[in-house]
Every structure is written in structure tokens, then in C-alpha cells.
Amino acid sequence: MARTRDTINNLGLTQSELKVLLYGILCPSTDGSRTAVDFDKLATELGYTSSSAKVMYGNARRKLSRATGITPGSGASTGRAAPATSGASTNPASSLPAPSGAAVGPTGPDTSEDEEED
Secondary structure (H helix, E strand, C coil): CCHHHHHHHHHCCCCCHHHHHHHHHHCCCCCCCCCCCCCHHHHHHHCCHHHHHHHHHHHHHHHHHHHHHHCCCCCCCCCCCCCCCCCCCCCCHHHHCCCCCCCCCCCCCCCCHHHCCC
């Protein structure tokens, strides 16, 4: 497919893919199911069968996900590495094993032996 200015402006989505995604927003599922879209209503609005609407919506959503780097259902993602969790250390040396026979404390090797006691 030749890339035209319209497809570049539309994140690489065709007009029909954009229409399915936008109508999907306007047809929210209200029955408590896991899906965010009422595919029966979406199919009625677009003149498709329910299964066709579901497939077309899923394909358009995956294509949009690949174009943006945002993974559906896992929050926004920019393709960058996830930040370290609060309990994880950001010091690369902390992941190295302690020397043989060394006592290891919460921040590294225990050096209390070197200090004089009163």
C-alpha cells in the first residue's frame, strides 16, 4: 500500500479501520463483560455481522497498537524500558554475588569488622 498523507496522519490506519475504532468507542459494553465494546451494537451500526465487527475491531486495534507502541490493557507504553519498582535496586553492582566468605548486609558487604568497638 502506498503511504499517502492521509494514512500517515491516521497512524497508518485506513478510513474503514478508523471508522470501526471510533464507532467502537460509541458502542460501549454495558453488560459487565470483559470486552469494552458491544459488538452486536457495533455490527448493527456499521451493517456487519457481530463476528465480522469483532474481527475488524480487533485487527484495527492491533494495527493502532503497533503504530503507537501502546499495548492494550497494560497501560500506556512508549516502547521504553519500564522503570524499576520501588523495591528493586538500580545499582548494577548490587546484583553481583558477594565474595566467598563475606557477610552481606542489606546494602552490600558488611564492613563492621573494620570498625573499633569501645
